[in-house]
Amino acid sequence: MSQVILKPVTTAALLTLTLYPFLKWIFIRARKKLTAEQIGLRDLELLGKPRTNGPKLSGTVVICGGSLAGLTAARVCHDHFENVIIVEPEAWLSTQGAWFQTTNMKMVFQEQLLRVDQQITGSVVDFEYDPDDPHRLARVVVRQETETLSIPATLVIDCTGPFCVGQKLLPRLGFGTDKTTDEEAFDKLRTCYDQKMHYSTLQLPIYDDLFQQLPKGTHHNGPNLFSFPDSRYDRKIIFSQIADRNIGMRWQWGPASLPTTLDEFAEFGQSLKYDEPIPEWWYQYLTLLKGVEGAETIKLVRVPPSVYTPFHKAVNMPSNWVALGDSIMRVNPVFGQGINKALLGIASLNTLLHDIHVQDKDTVNLPPDFSQQFFNIQAKKIELMWDGVKGVDYDYDTTTPVAEETLSSQSLIRRYIQAVQRLASHDDEAATTTWHVLMFLAPPIDYFRPTLIIKLLWTLLTKWHI
Numbered sequence: 061m062s063q064v065i066l067k068p069v070t071t072a073a074l075l076t077l078t079l080y081p082f083l084k085w086i087f088i089r090a091r092k093k094l095t096a097e098q099i100g101l102r103d104l105e106l107l108g109k110p111r112t113n114g115p116k117l118s119g120t121v122v123i124c125g126g127s128l129a130g131l132t133a134a135r136v137c138h139d140h141f142e143n144v145i146i147v148e149p150e151a152w153l154s155t156q157g158a159w160f161q162t163t164n165m166k167m168v169f170q171e172q173l174l175r176v177d178q179q180i181t182g183s184v185v186d187f188e189y190d191p192d193d194p195h196r197l198a199r200v201v202v203r204q205e206t207e208t209l210s211i212p213a214t215l216v217i218d219c220t221g222p223f224c225v226g227q228k229l230l231p232r233l234g235f236g237t238d239k240t241t242d243e244e245a246f247d248k249l250r251t252c253y254d255q256k257m258h259y260s261t262l263q264l265p266i267y268d269d270l271f272q273q274l275p276k277g278t279h280h281n282g283p284n285l286f287s288f289p290d291s292r293y294d295r296k297i298i299f300s301q302i303a304d305r306n307i308g309m310r311w312q313w314g315p316a317s318l319p320t321t322l323d324e325f326a327e328f329g330q331s332l333k334y335d336e337p338i339p340e341w342w343y344q345y346l347t348l349l350k351g352v353e354g355a356e357t358i359k360l361v362r363v364p365p366s367v368y369t370p371f372h373k374a375v376n377m378p379s380n381w382v383a384l385g386d387s388i389m390r391v392n393p394v395f396g397q398g399i400n401k402a403l404l405g406i407a408s409l410n411t412l413l414h415d416i417h418v419q420d421k422d423t424v425n426l427p428p429d430f431s432q433q434f435f436n437i438q439a440k441k442i443e444l445m446w447d448g449v450k451g452v453d454y455d456y457d458t459t460t461p462v463a464e465e466t467l468s469s470q471s472l473i474r475r476y477i478q479a480v481q482r483l484a485s486h487d488d489e490a491a492t493t494t495w496h497v498l499m500f501l502a503p504p505i506d507y508f509r510p511t512l513i514i515k516l517l518w519t520l521l522t523k524w525h526i
Contacts, residue, residue: 083510094503097440101501103407106414110139114418117141117426119214122200124184124226126150129385129402130219136406137215140413144177145211147202151181182209184225187216189233189378196425197378214380215426217409219402221386227369235378246374250367254460255392255453257363259311260318262325264349264356266302273348275341285342287334291455291478294333297394298325300342311394314458320358322346366391366453368446372435379428382409382435389442391449400500404441409434444504451477479516480507487515 095101121137123130126148137144182204190198197216202209218226227246230236236246266274285300297311310319310328319325326346329338368389371377385402412434416427427433451474453459454467461467484491490512496502 094505098503100407103411121215122213123217125219132406133217136410147180149183195379216381218383218387250369252367253462254365256458258316259361261359264352295456313456318360372439379431380426405438408437477507
């Protein structure tokens, strides 16, 4: 390293050491505040607990969409409201079987988790506002094959995923716009970028005799191999698991020639530019699977662009409408954060409902700022996911960034966090920090612990690169 680079690094190291007590004091205070705002530890404590602020709210919660987000929201709302209704066009999604087919959850746990008073098969086609309170939705209009229903609603929850039904219907009633101000309508707040991610999956039946021959350590349900690239050298991923007979998955940023056979998966693994090669057992694994080759199901997928609508910035919104999961944000699924995103929103909703004090059991209406409170709380949690995943996607020059942004946006912070994550391969503090932040058990400010900053500066001084 030249003296031009060495001198500022040395100066930074000396300043950090000198100011360490002060930096530590600032870090502790900031971390306490951000943990309360960004991490749902209090939310977890309240999940499943009975209300303490009076009886249940009277009236009905109408959940638009029977996805995992919708089913989980129904379970939470069952603790707070007298009636919960799920509206879903596809009847099978609003059942315990949906959980069983899309997760590895045992049926006994599903029966304890799911609480729905009524499931209606149909499509949400309109909302009706309350004539006595025009800032509140009064009914949800549902079209069925033979009739149209108008369902009274105390709270409306949008879990319609990428269809974003609420965003399409609310403007019809004048919501989301305010002609008296210069603020944008909420549909114009929509942020989008295209990570140009592709993946292929190879699904094979694993019979009992083949299952017994698989390499040691690969017999359990769940992932058995996940190799993530260093963006400086590669943009390809291999992910392998046993779950619903899904054996192999391959991801790539940018244009891709996707593998469709076991031999092509093996060639793909050998082409990866990783510090450590794919373990030999994985190739043995592929060889054994050739015994059922010909019975595979192949899927080639182009991941849709990432989208986020920050409803907490919207104006003139109904006081009793909220959105969860993909209805508010869709991120690159390569990190499997879709369910986490929905659960963070649902846990925030549960905490907010716990805080509502009900004196009269016939109380129907929620507080006039209920939706705004919810969106503010949810944003502080899920925007971390948006920024984190976007930061990874921006490391690849094949990504088309958000309008008015460039791929170099916040690149310095991204490089620093990547350095911490590389340090995690041989440093326990860096490894623990990385794991807790990625699992939403610690705020991202933990990457900037004074001790980690010192370690990285020391790495620069001793190894000349990170």
